[in-house]
Amino acid sequence: MAHDKVVPIDEAVARVEPGMTLALGGFLGQGVPLTLVRALLRRDVGDLEIWSNDGGYGADGVVELVLAGLVRRLHCCHIGYTPEVGRAVEEGRCALDWVPQGNLIEMLRCGGAGLGGFLTPVGVGTAVEAGHEVVTVDGVKYIWERAVRADVALVRAHAGDTCGNLCFRGTSRNYNTVVATCGDFVIAEVEHVYNVGELDPEKVHTPGVFVDAVVRSDVTYCGVAR
Amino acid sequence: MNAQQEDRCVIAARAALELEDGQVTNLGAGIPMLVANYIPEHIDVVIQSENGIVGVGPVSRPGTEDPDRRNAGNLYVTLLPGGCYFDTATSFAMIRSGRVAATMLGTLQVDGEGNIANYEMPGRRIGMGGAMDLVAGARRVFVLTEHCTKQGAPKLVRRCTLPLTGAGECDVIITERALFRRYPGRGFVLEEVARGHTLEEVAACTEMAYAAADDVRLDAYG
Numbered sequence: 129m130a131h132d133k134v135v136p137i138d139e140a141v142a143r144v145e146p147g148m149t150l151a152l153g154g155f156l157g158q159g160v161p162l163t164l165v166r167a168l169l170r171r172d173v174g175d176l177e178i179w180s181n182d183g184g185y186g187a188d189g190v191v192e193l194v195l196a197g198l199v200r201r202l203h204c205c206h207i208g209y210t211p212e213v214g215r216a217v218e219e220g221r222c223a224l225d226w227v228p229q230g231n232l233i234e235m236l237r238c239g240g241a242g243l244g245g246f247l248t249p250v251g252v253g254t255a256v257e258a259g260h261e262v263v264t265v266d267g268v269k270y271i272w273e274r275a276v277r278a279d280v281a282l283v284r285a286h287a288g289d290t291c292g293n294l295c296f297r298g299t300s301r302n303y304n305t306v307v308a309t310c311g312d313f314v315i316a317e318v319e320h321v322y323n324v325g326e327l328d329p330e331k332v333h334t335p336g337v338f339v340d341a342v343v344r345s346d347v348t349y350c351g352v353a354r
Numbered sequence: 355m356n357a358q359q360e361d362r363c364v365i366a367a368r369a370a371l372e373l374e375d376g377q378v379t380n381l382g383a384g385i386p387m388l389v390a391n392y393i394p395e396h397i398d399v400v401i402q403s404e405n406g407i408v409g410v411g412p413v414s415r416p417g418t419e420d421p422d423r424r425n426a427g428n429l430y431v432t433l434l435p436g437g438c439y440f441d442t443a444t445s446f447a448m449i450r451s452g453r454v455a456a457t458m459l460g461t462l463q464v465d466g467e468g469n470i471a472n473y474e475m476p477g478r479r480i481g482m483g484g485a486m487d488l489v490a491g492a493r494r495v496f497v498l499t500e501h502c503t504k505q506g507a508p509k510l511v512r513r514c515t516l517p518l519t520g521a522g523e524c525d526v527i528i529t530e531r532a533l534f535r536r537y538p539g540r541g542f543v544l545e546e547v548a549r550g551h552t553l554e555e556v557a558a559c560t561e562m563a564y565a566a567a568d569d570v571r572l573d574a575y576g
Contacts, residue, residue: 156424158422208481209428230484230491237443251486255517256486297422
């Protein structure tokens with residue numbers, strides 16, 4: 129139980145290979161695993177398929193990977209705060225798939241929960257319907273949406289212990305609890321790392337069994353609102 | 355304040371009067387976020403923001419910002435007593451299951467069928483964020499928008515030509531000039547014309563099909 133999962137960050141991101149699918153926690157500038165994003169930039173590993181809420185905020189986040197040419201395809205629901213991602217899509221440097229926010233989180237949740245997919249009313253009658261089977265249950269139309277798993281999942285937690293138990297804080301929890309379940313290899317960057325036994329078990333949001341590697345977060349600045 | 359900012363405040367102030375005591379409400383980016391400034395004192399509205407917070411209070415005063423306490427527009431906010439945080443899956447369970455009574459959002463286009471298009475136009479990709487889930491799940495959907503684009507083109511159009519955020523989801527449209535409410539089988543009904551505007555002027559700048567109410571209020575919006 130008390131297996132020590134703390135590793136140097138470059139060792140953790142060495143698990144990311146070209147062509148892999150990644151899922152990232154975070155919402156605009158909140159709870160984004162920026163230390164890990166920057167380690168990926170250093171590793172310069174490309175052809176990535178990314179699942180994330182958004183393109184980041186301003187110059188921070190997924191936009192950094194897109195501008196470095198490391199992203200083949202981005203699945204997200206918002207790039208309004210990162211117009212440079214829009215430009216990259218316009219110029220064919222990165223493909224973009226829109227996924228409504230609630231569908232996006234549920235695809236990742238199913239992937240992390242051993243489920244194959246789910247039925248959602250969201251997107252019926254819109255462009256989201258394309259390529260999906262529509263199922264009618266009790267007279268209501270639903271889109272049959274599939275589950276998604278990532279090769280590597282990246283999250284950011286406020287606190288965690290060396291065996292990977294994680295606690296999130298405020299609105300930085302957002303996608304992180306779910307993303308921590310949907311990866312074959314899950315890396316958590318943690319702002320405050322505690323020894324085993326020091327975290328209150330009642331306060332743990334993500335059990336360490338989901339987490340494969342813990343790295344220290346060294347980015348305190350995170351997408352500050354203007 | 356310039357004319358455009360004034361129009362936005364007029365829309366927000368009128369929209370605030372639509373909120374009911376105790377309702378959980380989601381306010382989208384832009385004009386809807388201004389609505390929080392105009393909620394009448396005797397109305398206790400619970401504001402939900404889809405990034406995972408309910409009980410959102412006023413924007414944080416300088417020096418009290420917390421990077422882990424923001425709204426879905428990434429702005430630093432306060433949390434009112436009774437408010438709490440949750441993850442995105444819980445947030446959208448709340449939204450899809452009808453716990454959010456009202457959602458207010460901006461738009462690029464809206465039409466007489468209640469179709470809303472607000473996330474993408476040629477050369478400008480924004481993204482739907484949580485808007486598709488909100489218009490599908492919230493019990494009442496309010497579109498808050500300037501009546502026309504900056505170039506003067508109607509935003510209340512005959513038929514949406516941009517990708518839809520939701521099909522047949524809009525219940526109420528509030529602009530700086532008029533308020534339209536949609537009724538089953540009747541479509542949109544013009545119920546109020548704001549002070550300083552006329553029925554004829556509203557007709558001239560509205561492409562969308564609507565009927566004027568018999569008792570349409572002129573010089574409305576307080």
